Amino acid sequence: QVQLVESGGGLVQAGGSLSVSCVASGRAFNSYAMGWFCQAPGKERAFVAGITLNGASTYYADSVKGRFTISRDNAKNTVYLQMNNLKPEDTAVYYCAARIGAGIPTMSRSYDYWGQGTQVTVSS
Numbered sequence: 001q002v003q004l005v006e007s008g009g010g011l012v013q014a015g016g017s018l019s020v021s022c023v024a025s026g027r028a029f030n031s032y033a034m035g036w037f038c039q040a041p042g043k044e045r046a047f048v049a050g051i052t053l054n055g056a057s058t059y060y061a062d063s064v065k066g067r068f069t070i071s072r073d074n075a076k077n078t079v080y081l082q083m084n085n086l087k088p089e090d091t092a093v094y095y096c097a098a099r100i101g102a103g104i105p106t107m108s109r110s111y112d113y114w115g116q117g118t119q120v121t122v123s124s
Helices: none
Strands: 003-009 008-013 018-025 033-039 046-051 058-060 066-072 078-083 091-098 120-124
Touching: 003 091, 018 033, 018 091, 018 120, 033 066, 033 078, 046 066, 046 078, 058 066, 078 091
Parallel strands: 008 120
Antiparallel strands: 003 018, 018 078, 033 046, 033 091, 046 058, 066 078, 091 120
């Protein structure tokens, strides 16, 4: 069992930057692949970025490639999402998710644990 708590969301102007974090409680954080998803009002939850157990590999949705960076610090049980050059269409609740085992699936049902989400709002 792992509990995930996101922080760092907020309001930013278009073109700005924001970093969100997710701290995991429980044991064996390095046993979980981690992902970030976002959900805008009226839309389904969508994959944003993922990172493997040891951080060696990452994967991004096309819409955020070159703008967002996912990273993790297994010593701190934390995964990060650095968001640069934000656009109004990035406005959403951002969730971190943990998956037991390897790989970076992009489907939300492949993840076992979820945080409560943090709101990111980008104004034009």
